[in-house]
Amino acid sequence: MIFQLLILNEYYVEREPAILVSMSRSDLPSLKEKDFASFPAVYVLMGGTKRYIGQAAGQSIxxxxxxxxxxxxxxxxxxxxxxxxxxxKMSKADTDYLEKRLIQEFHEKTDYEITNATAGNRSYIDKLQKAKSDQLFDAVLEIINEIATIDLFAVVENKEVVTSEQYGLEYDGKRLASKTARGLLIAFVKELLAAEYYRDQLRLSIVDKSPTFAHILGRKPTPKGGPKSTSVAEGIWLYTNFSKKAVRTKINKLARDLNIAVKIKWN
Structure with missing residues (x-):
């Protein structure tokens, strides 16, 4: 079941087994009126380039x-x-595990300033409980990527600084360069799709819907007002709303998946 509701600035989505809420700071009074306000939860505080990841366990969100x-x-x-x-129903072991995983995801995928003093708490969690927590986390990411126009991990595209120094890469005797990290990713993907050998392999990873952070190539553009995508070939769009750190990760992953030896020049 999927249920969506927009109340003031508060965005609520329910999709088994998860509830996801996106709200402004000023919406706290209206949140207190909702049934799920009494639930334990894992949360992200957001403002500018700062993020704080926390949990409410043993108390309400x-x-x-x-x-x-x-x-x-x-x-x-x-x-x-x-x-x-x-x-x-979320135990302290659940919230500890999910908080720690979310902190790790932010450190690995973004350039945000994470204001947490620690990398999260450690609690014993058995295999079954961990599997259920992973299922919840995956459901949340699906909601973020497929339903809500929320870009959790990537920075806004126009915040990337254009420098006089170029980002570049070399592969198969070719050299590509761009003044931005995202520009380099776009150029790389366009070149790969232009080459029949790589294009045939890449087609296997193109999803029939809009691209997302996890599935970067899709047959449809991302919705207006959501994370950005760019047309890289006829009927193919590339998800581009990545931080510089994430761009490099995606380029390296593409190279590994296609068995390409790539040399990257980075600022």
Whole structure:
């Protein structure tokens, strides 16, 4: 079941087994009126280039956010994204595991300033419980990528600084260069699709819908107002709303998947 509801600036999506809520800081009073406000949850505080990842375990998400917003050092927070289970059942082991995984994802995929003092808590979690937590996390990412126009990990495209120094790569005797990291990714993918050998391999990874952070090539452009995509060939769009760190990761992954020896020049 999928259920979507927009209340003021608060965006709520329910898709078994997950509930995802995206809200502005000013929506806290209306959040307190919702049933799921009493649930434990994992959350991301967002503002500018800063992010803080936390959890509400043993207390409600509404109370935990209230505690944050009372602190002057959290004045930078503009909005919140949090997720929980539809049935509201999350143990401390669940929230510890998911918080730690989310912190790791942000460190690996983005250039945001993560203001957490630690990498998260460690609690024992058995295999079955871990599998259920992973299922919840995957459902949340599906909601973010396929339903909500929320770009959790990537920075906004126009924030990439254009420099006089070029980003470049070499492969198969070719040299590509661009003044931006994303421009280099676009050029690389266009070249690969122009080569019959690589194009045939890449077609296997093209999804029939819009591209996402995980599936970067799609048959449809991303919706207006959402993460950016660029046409790289007729009927093929490339997801481009990546941080510089994520761009490099995606280029290296493409090269590995296609068994290409690539040499990257990076700022």
């Amino acid at each position: 509404a109370l935990r956010l209230s505690q944050h917003f009372l602190k002057s050092e959290m004045d930078w927070v503009e909005s919140v994204l949090f997720f929980t289970r539809v049935d509201g």
